[in-house]
Amino acid sequence: PGRSGHVGHNDIQEAATTAGLHATSTFAIAPDWSATKLGTRGRGR
Structure with a gap:
């Protein structure tokens, strides 16, 4: 689903x-756009 060229949640x-991160949340930023916040694993320094 979505527009041509969209990137799925999976x-x-x-x-x-693969990059050593994890997706923390996904939220709408415009009517046809959503964003996924990425964070590092483990405790921050």
């Missing part, structure tokens, strides 16, 4: 994990 999760 793809974002997989890419974040």
Whole structure:
């Protein structure tokens, strides 16, 4: 679902994990756009 060229939630999760990150939340930023916040794993320093 979505517009041509959209990136699905599973793809974002997989890419974040590969980069050593994790998806913390997804939220709408415009009528046709959403954003996924990424964070580091573990405690911050």
